[in-house]
Amino acid sequence: MSTASAQPIPLPTDWRDFLSLTKPRVMSLVIFTGLCGLLAAPVSVDPILGFTAILCIALGAGGSAALNQWWEADLDAKMKRTANRPLPAGRMERSSARDFGVILSVLSVLILGLACGWLAAGVLAFSIFYYAVIYTIWLKPRTPQNIVIGGGAGAFPPMIGWIAATGEITLMPVLLFAIIFFWTPPHFWALALFVETDYAAAGIPMMPVVAGHQSTRRQILVYAVLLLPIALAPFLLGLAGWFYGISALLLGAMFLLLSLKVATFRTAQNDADMRAERRLFAFSVLYLFALFAALVADRFIAG
């Protein structure tokens, strides 16, 4: 009997593994913020075209997530949190992940262009390039500011939703972009503080690994301070109503308070269980959902 015949032929990749390449949990936030951008725009959108825009934003996010996993398969294998993904676990060929990511990305841009215009499609194409190339390949392994710059990738969906609805780039979609951009560093650094060991093992220069905990905590506070006026800007500039203004103020105050606790309140017990960081991380997710929901609610209140 030959050696080759003794080895089992690997099983083909299950469709669920392709689905998991798209990072469905991250996609839920992308879909939500994209939908909010679409609904908050001051125009009525054809439901089919609106649905298509959200679908394309989701497909684009899925495609760039697949490309991210294709590139980072070796790093994912070193982290407990990601070691069971299809590529590091050996359930999929690397080229399959790359091809899947490219197909999803191209398909999402083409369909969005045909349905909602080429400006929205162009911004979607750039957001995929930004995440897959600028963030994943170029900056993530090179600088502890990776999250700050990478935050731009996650900030595109509401902008694309708005442009898909209106066909133009105005101040409001830029502000929506800025809100997520400034929200991302405190959100991810809070997470990085309590999963630091994992990132260190993979050699990713996350801020807590490179600059230390205290510096990261101070920077979290800086971004939280900057986020408050940016989140209030749509109201202060007359682009959103009182409901959004009050929501942004209350949510921003809470975000700032929790960031302040992370930056200043230190005890041995708190250091051990990272309670303040965990609270900030959990609240930051709620913050973004609530803020964007308030923006859409405000639009319908205003009529």
Added chain:
Amino acid sequence: MNQMDQTPPDPEAERKRIIKGRNNALALLLFALVVLFFFITISKRVG
């Protein structure tokens, strides 16, 4: 645990099951795309 639970899955049956699942997922995706393109065309022509 009974005897049935300890029996390893037949690799050939498992292979067929996975391929069938993939084919079904692909067929569903293609059908969804056709439906989507149909409705986009209607929306664009009406709008």
